[in-house]
Amino acid sequence: MTVTKIEPVTKTRYRIYVDGQFAFILYKGELSRYLIAEDAEITEETYETIRTEVILKRVKLKAMHLLSDMDRTEGQLRTKLRQGGYTEDMIDAAVDYVKSFGYIDDEAYVKRFIAGRKDKKSRREIYAALCRKGIPKEQIEAAMEDCYEKEDSCGAIRKILEKKKYDPATAKDEEKRRIMGFLTRRGFSYDDIRQVIQVSEWNA
Template sequence: MTVTKLESVMKTKYKVFLDGEFAFVLYKGELSRYGIREGIQVEDELREKVMNEVILKKAKLRAMHLLEDMDRTESGLRDKLKQGLYPEEAVEGAIQYVKSFGYIDDLQYARRFIESRKHMKSRREIYAQLCSKGVSSDKIELAFEDCYEMGGEKEAILQVIRKKKVDPTQATEEEMRRLYGYLARKGFRYDDIRQVIQNYNENA
C-alpha cells in the first residue's frame, strides 16, 4: 500500500490515505515515529503495528471516556467513535473491549430508559425513542416486559392530565375532546385513556 495523501485535520493532526482510501488519523509525532509520509510504501506489518499500538488503543480510551460522560447504546457509541474518525476496524475493537467489561448493554439501557420515562410517556413514544437510539426491537420488547405491569400506562396518563392541569370532572366537552386528542397523539390507547378519566376522582 502507498501513502497517497496526508490531509491536515488540525495543525499537528493528519488524515492518512492509503491507496487513495482514508486509513486513520495520526499526530505529527506519530507520523515521524513510524516513518509515514506521502509516497512511501506501507507494508501490512507496519499498518498492523500502527493500528494496534496507536489507533485501537486510542479508540478504546475514547470509548471509555464517552461512557464516563453518559450512558450510551452500542449504536450511539459506535456513531460517536466514527465521528472521531476512527476506522471501522478500531471502532469494532473498541466496542468489543467495553462490552467485555459490561460497560454497554442495550437491554439494560432500555430498562433504565423505560423506568425513567414510563410514568410520563406512552409505550409507543418510548419505543420510538429507543429505536432512534439504535436499540433493537427484540431488546425493547424484553425491557417492556420487565418494566411494565398490566395497565402500567394508566399512571402515565394520569400524570399527563395533572401536568396539563385539566380536571376531567369539571372540563367542558371541548376541553375533553382536546385532552383525548392530545393523549392519543402521545401514543396512549383509547381504552386506557377512557378508564383513567372515568375513574379520575379515585386516582386524583
C-alpha cells in the same frame, strides 16, 4: 504499501490513506515518528505497529471516555467512534473491549430507559426514542413486556392530567375532547385514556 494521501483534519491531526484507502488518523508528531509522507513507502510491519500500538489503544481509551461521560447503547458508541475517524475493525475491537468489562449492556440500558420514563411518556414515545438510539425493535418490545403493566400507562395519563390541571368535575365536553385528542397523539390507547378519565369523573 504506499502512502497515497495525507489530508488535514485539524492543525494537528491528519487522515492517512494507504494504497488509495483510508487507513487511520495520526497526529503531526506521529507522522514524523513513523516517517509518514505522501508517496512514501510504508512497510507492513510499520502499518501494523501503528494500528495495534497507536490506533487500537486510542480507540479503546476513547470508548472508555465516552462511556464514562454518559450511558450509551452500543449503536450510539459505534456512531461516536465513527465520527472520530476510526475504521470498523478498530471500532469492533473497542466495542468488544468495553463489553468485556460489562460497560455496555443494551438490554439493561433499555430497561433503565423505560423505567425512568414510563410514568411520564407513552409507550409509543419511548419506543420511538429507543429506535432513534439504534436499539433493535425486537429488543425494545421484549423489554417493554418485562417493564410494563397496564397500571404504568394509566399512571402516566393521570400525571399528565394533573400537570394540565384537568378537572373532571368542571371540564366541559370540548375540553374533554381536547384532552383526549392530546393524549391519543402522545401515543396512549383510547381504552386507557377513557378508563382514567371515567375513574376521575366518578371520584370527582
